[in-house]
Structures are given as C-alpha cells and as structure tokens.
Amino acid sequence: MSNLLQTRLSELDGVLDSVQATPQVADELFAVVDLLDRQPALRRALTDPGADSGAREGLLQALFGHRLSEAATTVLRAAAGERWGTPSGLAAALERQAVRAVLSTAQQAGALDTVEDELFRFERLVAGDAGLRAAIGDRTAPLEARRRLVGDLLTGRADAATGMLAARAVGARERSFELTVAGYLTLAAALRQRALAKVVVARPLTPEQHDRLAAVLSRQLGREVSLQVVIDPEVIGGVQVTVGDEIIEGTVAGRLHDARRQLA
Known part of the structure; x- marks a missing residue:
C-alpha cells in the first residue's frame, strides 16, 4: 500500500471517528458498497478524476438523498471527494469504514x-x-x-x-x-491502538508464555500487541512472529532453511 493511499484511508478513518458509529451506519455503508460492486458505470462516474466535484455531489444526492443517515452520508461524501486510483478503490475504502463501524460498535x-x-x-x-x-x-x-x-x-x-x-x-x-x-x-x-502479531508455534503457548511474548513485543514495538497464535507442528520448535510485513524468525525450521540457502 502506497503512503498516499494510506494517508487517504487514515483521513477517511478520521471522518468515521468524528461521527457516531452504529450498526445502522455499517449496514448503510455496506449497502452502498454492494451497489458500487454491482454497477461499474456508477463506480466510474463517482471516481472520474475529470468530473467536476459538483457533478459528483449532485449524483450522490440524486442516488441517496435522504435514504442514508447523516453519519453515513458524511462518510460517503468524504470518500467520493478523494481519488482512489481505481474505480474499485472507492468501494474498498467504504467497505473499510463499514467494517470499522461494526468493530467500533462492538468496542462500545x-x-x-x-x-x-x-x-x-x-x-x-x-x-x-x-x-x-x-x-x-x-x-x-x-x-x-x-x-x-x-x-x-x-x-x-x-x-x-x-x-x-x-x-x-x-x-x-x-x-x-x-x-x-x-x-x-x-x-x-x-x-x-495496538499492533497485531501473528505467532506461529509448534505447541500451544502457556498463559505465562503468551504474556511474556506479548510483553517483549510490546517493548520492541513501543505499543501494546494483540497476539493471534497459530499452531503448526512443522515449525519444529521456537516461534515465528509476523507484524505487518516484518517476519521475526526464531524457529528451528527457519534456521535450517537459512542454512540450506547459504550452502546452496
């Protein structure tokens, strides 16, 4: 994901966070996403970089008018006002906000x-x-x-x-x-405000091991960490941790693989 796209997504996150996330908002945004997925011409019309912003605003009003809540309309307008690179980018950005609305409601x-x-x-x-x-x-x-x-x-x-x-x-x-x-x-x-770490181990972690690993990763990353533990006997002991695009390899299988690669 490019830095520019990440910035735009983060800005849209802020728009959703400024309104009240509810199950209704999530349902409405998912419905808009489904409509966009079914209507390629509509996607193109709402993401055409050559189209006047006033024309896009008019199209949104004609299509949705008062059918959406004020909160969902605010997110939709903000999303349609950005350039997402591809026609499908708008639907993806809106689906992200619909998912965040569901998660925010669960958090509340x-x-x-x-x-x-x-x-x-x-x-x-x-x-x-x-x-x-x-x-x-x-x-x-x-x-x-x-x-x-x-x-x-x-x-x-x-x-x-x-x-x-x-x-x-x-x-x-x-x-x-x-x-x-x-x-x-x-x-x-x-x-x-946590990082997500996927942890692959040969055997289930004990509660003490889980807490110790989470504490170590939190210190390294400078914020709290949520662990998602996957059991895979093929790791042959040790632990493999993935945080974003970074893989921390501490398994016997990983070390053997590195050794074979160096000898090849």
Missing part, C-alpha cells in the same frame, strides 16, 4: 475482544478444512449463497458482529477470505 458494547477471538478462530477453522475453504472460495457459486453458508455456521454460536464480518469477508476484498479476515483483525487492533 465491550465485545471487541470476543469478536476478534471469534473471527480469528473461524478463519483458522476455514483454513484447516479443505472442503469448507473450497466452498467459501468458490467464485462460480453465488456470493449470497456462500455468505449464507457462513451465517448458518455462526448463527447462535458467535457474536452477531462476528457473523456479519465473516460473511462480508467471503467477498474476499483482499484476494482471499484469509487475507480479508486478517485485514479486519488489523483494523480491530488499530482501534485500540
């Missing part, structure tokens, strides 16, 4: 920890089940049918926010279900 309800944990565990369940992973990722099947599958699996078993976000992630905005959920978890951590 004191349920963000639960939603984070449930999302991570469900993503791991999908990753470990080849049949389920194939069903969710099957682009030849209708998107709504795949979303209903996820909803059926989580209804009554997880927080409503978890079910909503898992279903949205089926659309694979970030190329795959796994990467899209990872993006959601990064946004959740950022809401609490």
